[in-house]
Amino acid sequence: MAVEHSPATPAGDRSRIHDIGYRGYDGPRLGRAYARRSLYSQSLRGAYGLGRSVKSKVLPMLLFAVMCVPAAIMVAVAVATKAHELPVAYTRYAIIMQAVISLYVASQAPQAVSRDLRFKTVPLYFSRPIETADYVRAKFAALASALFVLTATPLLVMYVGALLSKMGFAHQTEKFAQGLVSVALLSLFFAGIGLVIAAVTPRRGFGIAAVIAVMTISYGAVSTLQAIAFAQDSTGAIPWIGLFSPVTLIDGVQSAFLGGSSAFPGGTGPSGGEGAVYVVAVLSLIAACYGLLNRRYQKVGL
Amino acid sequence: MVRVTTFEDVTVIVTESLSKRFPRVTALDRLSVDIGPGVTGLVGANGAGKSTLIKILLGLSPATEGRAEVLGLDVATKGAAIRERVGYMPEHDCLPPDVSATEFVVHMARMSGLPPAAARERTADTLRHVGLYEERYRPIGGYSTGMKQRVKLAQALVHDPRLVFLDEPTNGLDPVGRDEMLGLIRRIHTDFGISVLVTSHLLGELERTCDHVVVVDGGKLLRSSSTTDFTQTTTTLAIEVTDSDTHPDGTRAVREALHARGVDTQGEAGGLPGAGHILLLTATGDETYDLVRDAVADLGLGLVRMEQRRHHISEVFTSSDEQRKEAVGHGG
Ligand SMILES: Nc1ncnc2c1ncn2[C@@H]1O[C@H](COP(=O)(O)OP(=O)(O)O)[C@@H](O)[C@H]1O
Ligand SMILES: [Mg+2]
Numbered sequence: 001m002a003v004e005h006s007p008a009t010p011a012g013d014r015s016r017i018h019d020i021g022y023r024g025y026d027g028p029r030l031g032r033a034y035a036r037r038s039l040y041s042q043s044l045r046g047a048y049g050l051g052r053s054v055k056s057k058v059l060p061m062l063l064f065a066v067m068c069v070p071a072a073i074m075v076a077v078a079v080a081t082k083a084h085e086l087p088v089a090y091t092r093y094a095i096i097m098q099a100v101i102s103l104y105v106a107s108q109a110p111q112a113v114s115r116d117l118r119f120k121t122v123p124l125y126f127s128r129p130i131e132t133a134d135y136v137r138a139k140f141a142a143l144a145s146a147l148f149v150l151t152a153t154p155l156l157v158m159y160v161g162a163l164l165s166k167m168g169f170a171h172q173t174e175k176f177a178q179g180l181v182s183v184a185l186l187s188l189f190f191a192g193i194g195l196v197i198a199a200v201t202p203r204r205g206f207g208i209a210a211v212i213a214v215m216t217i218s219y220g221a222v223s224t225l226q227a228i229a230f231a232q233d234s235t236g237a238i239p240w241i242g243l244f245s246p247v248t249l250i251d252g253v254q255s256a257f258l259g260g261s262s263a264f265p266g267g268t269g270p271s272g273g274e275g276a277v278y279v280v281a282v283l284s285l286i287a288a289c290y291g292l293l294n295r296r297y298q299k300v301g302l
Numbered sequence: 303m304v305r306v307t308t309f310e311d312v313t314v315i316v317t318e319s320l321s322k323r324f325p326r327v328t329a330l331d332r333l334s335v336d337i338g339p340g341v342t343g344l345v346g347a348n349g350a351g352k353s354t355l356i357k358i359l360l361g362l363s364p365a366t367e368g369r370a371e372v373l374g375l376d377v378a379t380k381g382a383a384i385r386e387r388v389g390y391m392p393e394h395d396c397l398p399p400d401v402s403a404t405e406f407v408v409h410m411a412r413m414s415g416l417p418p419a420a421a422r423e424r425t426a427d428t429l430r431h432v433g434l435y436e437e438r439y440r441p442i443g444g445y446s447t448g449m450k451q452r453v454k455l456a457q458a459l460v461h462d463p464r465l466v467f468l469d470e471p472t473n474g475l476d477p478v479g480r481d482e483m484l485g486l487i488r489r490i491h492t493d494f495g496i497s498v499l500v501t502s503h504l505l506g507e508l509e510r511t512c513d514h515v516v517v518v519d520g521g522k523l524l525r526s527s528s529t530t531d532f533t534q535t536t537t538t539l540a541i542e543v544t545d546s547d548t549h550p551d552g553t554r555a556v557r558e559a560l561h562a563r564g565v566d567t568q569g570e571a572g573g574l575p576g577a578g579h580i581l582l583l584t585a586t587g588d589e590t591y592d593l594v595r596d597a598v599a600d601l602g603l604g605l606v607r608m609e610q611r612r613h614h615i616s617e618v619f620t621s622s623d624e625q626r627k628e629a630v631g632h633g634g
Contacts, residue, residue, distance in 0.1 A: 021493075022427075022431060022493050022494040022495070023427060023464035024462050024494075024495070025416070025420065025424055025461065027417065027420050028415075028417060028420075029414070029415040029416065029417070029461070030383060030415045030417060031386065031387055031415050032415075033411065034412075034414055034415055035413045035414070038409070038412040038413060039413065042409055042412075044392075051405065052400065052401070053400055053441075056400075091584070118400075119395070119396065119398045119399070120392070120394055120396045121396050121398055121621055122411060123390075123392050123396060124390070124392070124396050124413075124457065126362055127360055127362070127385055127388075127390035127413050128385055128390075128413040128415075129382040129383075129386045129412075129415060130382075130413065131382070136429060169508060189604070203374060248350070254460050293526075
C-alpha cells in the first residue's frame with residue numbers, strides 16, 4: 001500500500017504524494033567539516049543569546065554594552081577636549097574591565113557546554129559524523145570568538161575615535177594592533193579556562209561560581225600578594241606571583257612584549273626573560289585546556 | 303518497491319564474535335549475528351548488552367574483540383561514514399527544554415551534513431511524519447513524554463538515513479502511546495524504506511512490529527529468527543468488557559458468545575483484583591481481533607481493553623529446554 005506513495009510513483013499521483021508520502025533525500029551531505037562549522041556558528045550565536053529565548057539575550061548583551069560604554073565615553077571626551085592621547089592604553093582596557101570579562105565567561109561558558117551535558121544532548125552530537133575533537137574545537141572557537149567580539153569591539157571604538165580626533169595614525173595603528181593581539185590571546189585563554197571548568201560542573205550554578213572563583217578571586221588574591229610584596233620591598237617576587245591568575249598572566253605577556261604598561265604594583269611588569277615564562281605559561285595553559293576538554297568528552301562518549 | 307536497504311548487496315548489520323568487556327562485566331560475549339533489511343527487534347532484559355551493541359555499531363565504542371560491519375562499513379575504521387547514513391535514537395532523555403522541536407531538529411539535520419535549506423525542509427517533513435504539528439514551534443520543555451519521543455525519533459530520521467537504531471523507543475509511554483510508536487516504527491520501514499533496529503526488554507511488543515527478532519541475554523545471542531517463528535508459539539490476547547443492563551455480567555456474556563463461535567477462553571490467573579473481568583484467549587491471526595470486536599459489539603457492550611499480553615523476556619528463557627538448546631546452537 002505504502003509503496004503507492006513512494007517517490008517513484010508516476011506523475012499522476014503527485015498530489016497524494018505531497019499529502020502523506022515520504023520523500024527521501026538525495027541532495028548533498030556536507031560531512032564533518034560542515035557539521036563542525038554549523039556547531040561553531042550555532043554556539044557563537046548562542047553566546048550572545050541569538051536563536052535563544054529573550055531571557056538568555058539579556059545578560060550577554062548587557063555585558064557587551066557595559067564593555068563598550070567606557071570606551072565610547074573616553075572617545076567622546078578625547079574628541080571634545082582635542083586630546084593628543086587616549087586616557088587609557090589599548091592593552092590596559094581589558095585589564096581594567098577584567099571583572100566584566102570574567103562575568104561574561106562565567107555566564108556563557110556553562111551555557112556553551114553544560115547544557116549539552118545536563119540535558120544529555122552530547123550523545124546526539126556524537127551519533128553524527130563529527131568526532132570528539134570537532135565538538136571541542138567548535139565550542140572552543142565559538143567562545144573564544146565571542147570573547148574576542150566582547151574585548152575587541154571597545155578597542156575598535158577607541159581606535160576609530162582616535163583617528164577621528166586626528167591622533168597620529170601610525171602610532172595609533174601600532175598600539176591598536178598590539179591591543180588586538182593581546183585580547184586575542186586573552187580570548188583563547190579565558191575561553192579555555194571557562195570551558196574546562198564548565199565541562200566538569202554540569203550544574204550551571206556551580207559552573208558559574210567556579211569560573212568566577214578562578215578568574216576573579218585568583219586575581220584579587222594575586223594582586224593583594226603583589227601589593228604586600230611591593231610594600232615589603234621584595235619587588236623581585238612580584239612578577240612570579242603574577243603567574244598565578246589568568247588576568248595577571250595576560251597583563252605580564254603584554255607588558256613584556258606588546259608595549260603595554262603593567263598594572264602590577266610599581267608599574268613594573270616582568271622583564272624580557274620573565275615575560276617569556278609568561279608567554280610559555282599562557283600558551284601551555286591554552287593547550288592544556290584543549291587537551292583536558294578532549295579527554296572529558298572522550299569519557300562522555302554516549 | 304520498498305527501497306532496498308542493503309548496501310551494494312551487503313547485509314545491513316553483520317557481527318562476528320563481537321565482545322565488549324568492561325572492567326567488571328562482559329557486556330557482549332562473542333556475539334555473531336546477521337541482520338538484513340526490514341524491522342529487526344533486539345530483545346533482552348536490562349543489562350543484556352543492547353545499548354552497548356548499538357554504541358559499537360555506531361563506531362563510538364571500540365569492541366574488545368571480534369568485528370562488525372554496518373551497511374558494509376567496518377565499525378572500527380568507518381565510524382564517521384556509518385554515522386552519516388545511520389540515525390540514532392537514544393534510550394535516555396536527550397532534548398534541551400528551552401528550544402522548539404523545529405529549531406532542535408534543524409540543528410541536528412545540519413550536524414548530519416544537510417545544507418541549511420534542506421535541513422529546514424526535511425525537518426518540516428519529518429516532524430509531520432512523526433505526528434508533530436502546531437506544537438513543533440513551542441519549547442520542548444512543555445511536551446508530553448509521547449511528544450518528546452517523537453522529537454527524538456524525528457532527529458534520528460531527519461537526514462534520511464538508510465538505517466536507524468532505536469533504543470527502547472516505547473519506554474515510559476502509556477499503552478496508547480506505545481501502540482502509536484510501534485505503528486510509526488513499522489512505517490519507517492514500509493513507507494520510508496529505512497531499515498530499523500529497535501530494542502526492547504519486552505518481546506511481545508516487538509513480535510507484532512518486527513520482521514525479525516534477535517534475543518540476547520547476558521551479552522550472548524540466545525536466538526535469532528524471523529517473527530513468524532515466534533508467533534507460532536501462540537499469542538495471548540487479553541480482553542475486558544463493560545457490563546450493561548441486558549448483560550449484568552458482560553465478561554460471562556462475551557465468553558459464551560465466543561464459545562459459540564468456537565473460541566476458547568480462560569480467566570486471568572492469579573486472583574488479582576479485577577482479574578475475574580479479564581478473558582484470555584489465543585489469537586490465531588488478525589481474524590481473531592475482528593471476531594472479538596464483532597462479538598462484543600453484537601452484545602452491545604463496550605470493549606475496555608484488548609491487548610496482546612506482553613511476553614516478558616523471561617518467558618523465552620524459561621520456555622522448553624529444547625528451544626533453548628536450539629537457540630544456543632543457532633548462536634554458536
Ligand atoms: N560504560 C560502561 N562501563 C561499565 N559497564 C558498563 C558500561 N556500559 C554498560 N555497562 C554494563 O554492560 C552491561 C550491558 O549494558 P547495556 O548495554 O546498557 O544493557 P541494555 O541496554 O541491554 O540494558 C550492563 O551490565 C552494564 O552495567
Ligand atoms: Mg539499554
